[in-house]
Amino acid sequence: MIIEYTGAQKLKGSLLFFEPIENVQYGEKVVIRSEGKTVNGKVAALSESVMLIEILGEPYGLNLDNIKVRFTGNAFELGVSEAMLGRVLNAFGEPTDAGGEIHCEKKLPIGGSAYNPAHREYPKDFIQTGISAIDGLNVLVKGQKLPVFSVSGAATNELAAQLVRQIRPSNEKGAVVFAAIGIKYEDARYLMQSISGGGNFDSTTVFLNLADEPSINALLLVRSALTFAEYLAFERGYDVITVLYDMTNYCDALREVSSRREEIPSRKGYPGYMYSDLASIYERAGILQGKAGSLTQIPILTMPDGDITHPIPDLTGYITEGQIVLERELQQKGIYPPINVLPSLSRLMNHGATAQHRRWSAEIYAAYAKAKKAQMLAAIIGEGEMGKAERDYLAFGKAFESRFVAQGNDEERTLDQTLAIGWELLKLLPIESLTRLKPEDISEYLQS
Incomplete structure (x- = not known):
């Protein structure tokens, strides 16, 4: 009844x-x-x-x-099945493409399960994204949550699509779950065309939420996508990469729903519980003992007014393990992806990179930091008045941005290719200034 x-x-x-x-x-x-x-x-x-x-x-x-x-x-439950791979779904897990109905194998609550931290494996396996600024200097590790902090006007759509197309974990049984949150129609059309044409769409699932949908759908979509990702990872043994774009739209939807509930606002009008709400999303990642799969997260958010201290990037930075920072200045120079490696950070890089890779990375970082100082000096006194050492670093900085950071939005570099570019750039500097490398590194790569 x-x-x-x-x-x-x-x-x-x-x-x-x-x-x-x-x-x-x-x-x-x-x-x-x-x-x-x-x-x-x-x-x-x-x-x-x-x-x-x-x-x-x-x-x-x-x-x-x-x-x-x-x-x-x-x-509230989500019907899940491996047949959802290669499909486009809405916030309720219903197909919105022309592929027909999906037979669900089981239903799972979208709230997920609380995993005991003591039962998690420590992330340590390298994941290749094909993007040099990430693979070389801010390594992504299986089971990590590594956000991308973007700014208005940056090529965020292109970067999100490239990550979904290229990124694959080392396990042959890998999948990508892309959650598009509050996306404008024209952006959604570009993303779908770019992702579906990448050749790996059969192992990709897209959860799509448009900007004109009710705010509650944005909150629901993220949890639906993560529920499906957990099913693939911890019940079917997949290594899953979940890309969440744009988490700023999610937080704005959370603020709107909170306002309608007549709750007392906190910083910038966002609810006081936004930290715990974001934690309930970001902590749904990792590697569990006794499970064959893993779940890695790449949340992408647009910093309001480019402010990294805004509550959304601020709270995200507390919960996650680093950040990849996009810069408008690099975008204006025509450099794609416009990743500023100096404020970028992967806190788990040391566990996913070899000892030589870490030394190489430290030397590249130090050289580029000195190059940025040389650029500021050149703007004051002019390049002609600078000493030879400063001019060397100035040349290194220009070459680093144009040859290492810059790459095509359909260019997928292997880690070996990324490292080779870095070694070539270090040859622009005097050997005696490379203090972070070992003698065997110098003899093998810089004196051959």
């Missing part, structure tokens, strides 16, 4: 304020019906005076006086 309840008090955007009902659980899936229109929802808050239901879909057409709600008794 199906039991439906009346008692709607207020409808505010995608939020329905309802009279409390006994034995209803937080996060429970509900079915809302009004004058022939049926949408799903979930219980978002419970108190003695009111129950808050988030409408998962378009609220238009719902008549407050004629709303009936059915409580399913179950948490």
Whole structure:
């Protein structure tokens, strides 16, 4: 017997304020019906005076006086299957491409499971992205969460698409889950064309949420994508890379929903619980003992006003293990990808790179830092007034940006190719200035 309840008090955007009902659980899936229109929802808050239901879909057409709600008794679940690889899905896991229906193998709650940190393996295996500024100087490690901090006007769409096309873990059984959050239609069209034409789309799943969808869908989509990624990683043994783009849109959706709930705002109007909410997303990554697969995350976010101290990048930096920083100045020079390696960091690089790779990286970093100082000096006194040492570093900096950082948006470099470019660049500097390399490194690569 199906039991439906009346008692709607207020409808505010995608939020329905309802009279409390006994034995209803937080996060429970509900079915809302009004004058022939049926949408799903979930219980978002419970108190003695009111129950808050988030409408998962378009609220238009719902008549407050004629709303009936059915409580399913179950948490919101996502149907999962390996057949979802190579498909484009919405926030509910429903296909939006022309591939037909998907037969689900099982259903999983989108909230995920809490994993005991003591049961996690320490990330240590190198993952090749094909992008020199990452593979050479900010190594991504299997099981890591390494965000990309972008700025308005940077080629973020191109970089996101290139990562999805190129990145593959070392395990032959690998997959990529791409969650596009609050994306504009023209950006979504570019991303889909670029990703689907990459040749690896059969092992890629896209969860797509457009900017004109309700804010709650953006919150739901991220968790749906991670639920599917966890299924592939920890139940099917895949090494999964999850790319989340753009997490700024997610946080803005979280702020909008919080405002509609009439919650007290915190920094910049974002809810005070945004840190724990982001942690509930970013911590769904890692390698579990006794499991064959792994889950690696690359969240991509656009820093509002280019401010790295803004709450979104600030909190993201606390939770994750480093950051890849894009710079508008490099973009204006025509350099793609516009990655500024100096503020970029991978905290787990030492565990995914060889000892020689680490020495090579340290020497490259030090040389480029001196090159940036030489650039500032040249802007003040002119290049002609500089000494030979400063001119050498100035030449190194220009070559480093044009030959190492810059590469085509369809150019996939191996790690050996990346290291070879770096060794060639170090030949531009006097041998005696290379203090971070060992004598055997110099004799093998710089004096041959």
